[in-house]
Amino acid sequence: MIKFDVRFFALLFFVFLSAGLCAQKVNVSIKVTNKKNEPVPFASFTVIKRNDTLVFQQKNSDSTGIARFMLEKDVQYIIRITSVNYLPLEKGVTATPNHNFFSFIAQDLPKTLQGVTVTSTRPLMRQEDDKTIVDPEPIAAASTNAYEILEKTPGIFDQDGNVYLSSMTPAAIYINGREMKMSRDDVVTMLKNLPPNAISKIEILRTPSAKFDASGTAGGIVNIILKKGVKPGMTGSATAGLQQGHYGNQFFSFNLNNNDGKKSSFVNLNYSRRNSFEEIITNRFFAPDSELSQKAFTKYPGTAYFGGFGLNNSLPKNWDIDYGGSISYNNFNNNTENESAIKKISSDDTITNNLNRVNNNGYALNIRNGFEFTKKLDTIGSEWDNDVFHNFTENNSTQAFSTLYYSPFFIKTGGDGTSDNKRNFFTVKSDLKLKLKRRITVETGVKSSLLGFKSVTNYFNESGGVRTKDIGRTNTFKYNENINSFYAQGSKTIGKNIIVKIGARLENTNMEGRQIIPSDTSFTIHRTDIFPYIYFSKKVMSIAGYELRSYLVYRRTITRPAYDQLNPFPRYIDQYLSEVGNPTLRPQFTTNYEANISVDERPLVAIGYNDTKDIFTNVIYQADSSRSVAYRTYDNLGKNKELYLRGLGVLPPGKKYFFVLGAQYNHNFYEGLYESKPLSFKKGSWTFFTYHQLKLDKRSQITLNGFIRIKGQQQFYELSNFGALNTSINRQFMKQKQLIITLSMNDIFYTNQNDFSIQQGSVKANGNRKSDTQRFGINIRYNFGIRKKEETNDMFNVEPPERN
Template sequence: MKKAILLFYLSIIVQNIFAQTQSVSFRFIDNTQKPIIGTSVKLINKADTNKIQYGISDTSGVAKFITKAGQYTLKATSIGYKNLDRLISINAKSSSFELVMQDDANALATVTVVAQKPLVSQEDDKTIIDPEPIASSSTSAYEIMEKTPGLFLDPDGNIYISSTSPATIYINGREQKMSSADIATILKTLPPSSIQKIEILRSPSAKYDAASSGGIVNVVLKKGVKIGRTGSVVTGMNQGRYGNQFLSLNLMNNDGPKNSYFNLNLTNRNSYDQIETNRKLSENTFLAQKSYATSPAKIFYSGYGFSYDLTKKWTINFDGRGSYNDSRSESSNENLIKTIGTEAIRSQNQNDVRNNTHNLIFNQGFSTKYKIDSIGSELTSDFSYNFLSNQNKQNFSNQFISPAQEPFFGNGDIQTQRQSFIGQIDLKFKTAQNIIFESGLKTSLLWFKNTTEYFARSNGLQTLDVTRTSKFDYEEAIHAGYAQASKNLHSIQIKVGARVENTNMYGHQRIPKDTTFKINRIDVFPYAYLSRNITKIAGFDLTGYLIYRRSITRPVYDYLNPSPRYIDQFLYEAGNPSLKPQFTENYEANISVDNRPIFAFGKNYTRDIFTNVVYQNSENPSIAFRTYDNLGKNEETYFRLLGAIPPGKKYFFVVGTQYNHNKYDGQYQNKPLAFNRGSWSFFTFHQLKFSDVSSLSMNGFIRVKGQLQFYELSNFGNLNLSYNHSFLSKKLLLSLSVNDIFFTNNNRFTLNQGTISANGFRKSDTRRVGFNLRYNFGIKKKESQNNMMNFDTLENNSK
């Protein structure tokens, strides 16, 4: 009831304070009815020429604005086309326009068109991030994520947006159906120059999978959308205690109805992770551990794609990616059991672990688009197949120093194979009354197999370790359908819909014992979205949004796999096959200025919440194990604030903050759980442009009273600096960078839940100095930014 009342009052507030404005869209096409991507648009109010709005057309050739009825001058420019200058009359009946741009053959000789590309922009219910200012100082897509304003990555590779639930990761609009560790591996293989944009959906509509309680991060790769043949060669490195080096080749071709691209990337990576922990074992003793691990890896990545306009209405797209990762990680752990108070050593031993891992990932996709009419109606289909093979050979040794005894040796062979198939069909139909209907069907199939064999070696003999040997199979089938509709009603943009999902999960542990489980359920997930212009501030439109959605978080196969994984003689980790899905209801109100998000406030209500927990063995308190468990319910309150001070061309400054407060109520290890924690995050971006060929950029974040599941973290953050300079008529771009300048991206942590009382310190190889060198060739746009929250980038002019 309280939630319904809250939504009712928020709706009343919107009705009372929003001004009489409407949404208007312009679709730019060429003489063959093909959409023109990246058209730079300027909309000038005839009554007040100081009121100017800027925009850029998306992959459908559409640029959207929120404005009042009246007379406007529209100016549009795009590479290879003649400038468009037209008088436009906007009213309730005329809010959608289709404009034909004429070819300009002379413009292809020398490219001088300037397009506007904001760093952060808002498009309906998603935030668009331009990674270009960050990519020039990064060696992989993973590093771009680490530096993206508003995103936070934990040590396990999970990515967080607003809530403390991890976001779901898409690549090119497709869910990856992988564990966080596997997705982190993929992001580390993607070259930074291969990313076109990052879409952040904090509250995805009914069109998207309901399994996205933490929102969606969609990484969109470049696909040769620029006219002509273009490409780049990029190389770079950064050096901390260890070094990272990469070399990539990117080729793109846009030849009328045909588009193609090819990426090739070679990466050599290494880093270290250092952890110190103290865990209480009894009233008189505690375990002190020091761990130092390195993770060198060699990575090969290739991506390719081809799209073709069969007719004016039919388009097909064929794309794929493949990567091979060869890593050899080593860790050394010192373990001391001490007396509390005197710190007298009762025992001492040394654990050494070596992992040799071969990781093969392959993805193949095929999609089609049929344009039903010229006002935006279309029928699309998308099919993809994913394959992952992971082979890990592990060797470990335990050296007992005090009291002295025979050393213990062992080895493990862990083989994992994952396959998935995803197919979906979507219909978007736009009526003459500007009502947009959307519906679709989707099927996701997943097969996962894990075989783990551990052996103990002593006195030259090798025997099977039955306590760690296991075999686990998992299958998942999710069938979904959705319907939603949107319309501009009395200057309020309304979108409502619902999604129905049928979940089928089957897990079967064959060794050492049968832990078969089955889940079959049908759930409904409603969605509601309202937006309307509020007022104007300094000539900028202030737009408000209200969003409600229900979502589910299903445990991935790693969380369910009960096979134990050896960490050291005092710690192992295993999944929980009895883990149940968790459900979240999200309410959010946010405000944007000229499609740039500046403020948001939201509440998440989650039941059957599951999270990473550490339990102590009841029979042997010196042994602990990490797993996942359902702990009860959680109420999370958050707000975000983002601003730019001052707007300008030479110097720009952006600052943002986010606050999260979590309240848990449930049980932890059969004991009442009452946990409250509030944390702040601050992030910023600066850019100083010295000239049209050089600039200095700085970005960073600070996290105050951070939280990672039930771990309470000390303050931590980092500050990154890069200098960019272009040469050879802006074809060659050099970037010099320093990451984590003050080496502050490390933290102390505390865990006091159930029978576990622990604290410690963690740091890794985050402070690095490096360079990136990129040479661009072919015909390519020059992209620059102005207006609020836009950044100037050193993109290239070509001839």
């Protein structure tokens, strides 16, 4: 299989190389700087053919202030540049093979700007090197929190509380480039506490470089960048909204930003009250003639409070200091009613039936603080970045459960318990990037992280009025983790069209877990691994002035078990099912190969292959000889080979309407052992997604987005077809368009529900899952302060320039 992959990528390389020979235009680089000769990142460039103003190109500059275009030789072009904090700039150029680099200086905006409005377009999605950058503003208008923004972003799929990009391995969630090191449930809670208008951009890294952690990034990284008061002057907004489904959500958020040119600060406040439900119907066959049928209905009411704050200051000698912190508090009072019955299949006789009630009442507290010190070493992008970050999470809950048996005897049993989990995560890292001569970039850095986790649970059973300690579920578990890493990578631009980046990351892992109650057991892991990374990019050709560029990526990653997957404490679900960690889990290693093509910095098509060794995944095992009691856990099963294809198509947009249509195919092949018996499981699934936007007039627009997954998969569960279609319409009011009202409808046809089935080892089950996804919403936002820049949000940044 490896030989096949090498031949495959070699073939792609020579196809791209031969195709690139057909290109005849001049590759032009345009750089914009300020008076201090500092690059102006993310400026909007419009390049117009002087003798035919209907022919134009639009792009944004990268982080070094450079935008690249394919222009016709010896033809005159008009260059228009706009950026926040700077006056509009217009220049004329003529490109030749010997004169293909232009540099312009943008003038600062005056301190008073009465009557001045700068208008530019900003793409929803664009490609910069090895990451896709998403502007969340169009989606945020119809969302109540950050998690909903991820749900609606084209190409990002959420399922079972995880976020997926290219593969069936969950992606890691970063905030401001920092790993959170949180459990799946904690990440979901954190994202639901973030107000939607607090997000500046979302970076999608499907194949992260050696600069990023090798651990936990096999499925890629979703990096959420929060706003930090980048607009000059004092600006802000107040937003209120509600959503109504079977139950309702309400929220209010307020943000204030201040920027005087040297110092900037921000404050984000958010209050939300949420309520939803989930209904799961399950039929499990645990004996040749016995079936366990269950219908569980869970209600999830909760209240969340969030506060975020930050300060950025420019210091002498090109130093910048950035502080960002946040605190969130979420309380919940979840209630589950589960009707269960065991029947004989042949006679349909009921052996036993009962009603199980579970209440989980508690809170989750999260406090984050980070300091970043950055020194700019030159004006072309070299910098030294240092970061210190601390994340504290506390989860405290009380559980009460009872079971009322109706037959064969009328009996009532029950119990209660408390759970207290505390986690401290501390990281310190230093990154150095040097821009050298001959278009060489060198990056290197070190990082050290410390994680301390402690879980204390106390459970009691009650029967016939007698309360006794539940030894099986009373548990005290401690886990400590230290990961030290070093990376180095270098990139070089060869000729005009080829970019090569090669790097490696060394990670030293030290893990120690100890269970004190009910018995004293422990485990330790000490290992050092190296993870190579190779990136190759080449321009293939130009089509109608748009650059077609190919990419080849090779990387190796590791997925270490998280503390909740290692904790042996059994968590009570009902009298027939519990969840338990596995302290003997081993890490899994994944080798990834990907080839992709982008058009004018927009992703177009990709093919990739993941080869995973010693894979661990969620499994269900029978807990007793009768097989009526089961438990969910994690186990190393063997290996998995995954092939994925991804495509994105765009209708060339006009001034008012455009749409995007994407598709992704995943095929997984598992081989190994399940319950000590040979395992062979193959599954392929398709996912289609789309995004539409129609401008009704200068103040109104309507959007439509959705997805459908065909023959879906969740670990070893096979899922029926499911999907969702969402729409929103917004209207701007008042003279300066400060007031924006948005109406939205999520899951219009209530199709985001699925049937599931599993048949592995001794476990055979099927069922249905649905939740409170069909919702109508209204959001009202008021913007205040001096607005220096008004931005329109077109997905692919191709709106024609203004005509004189």
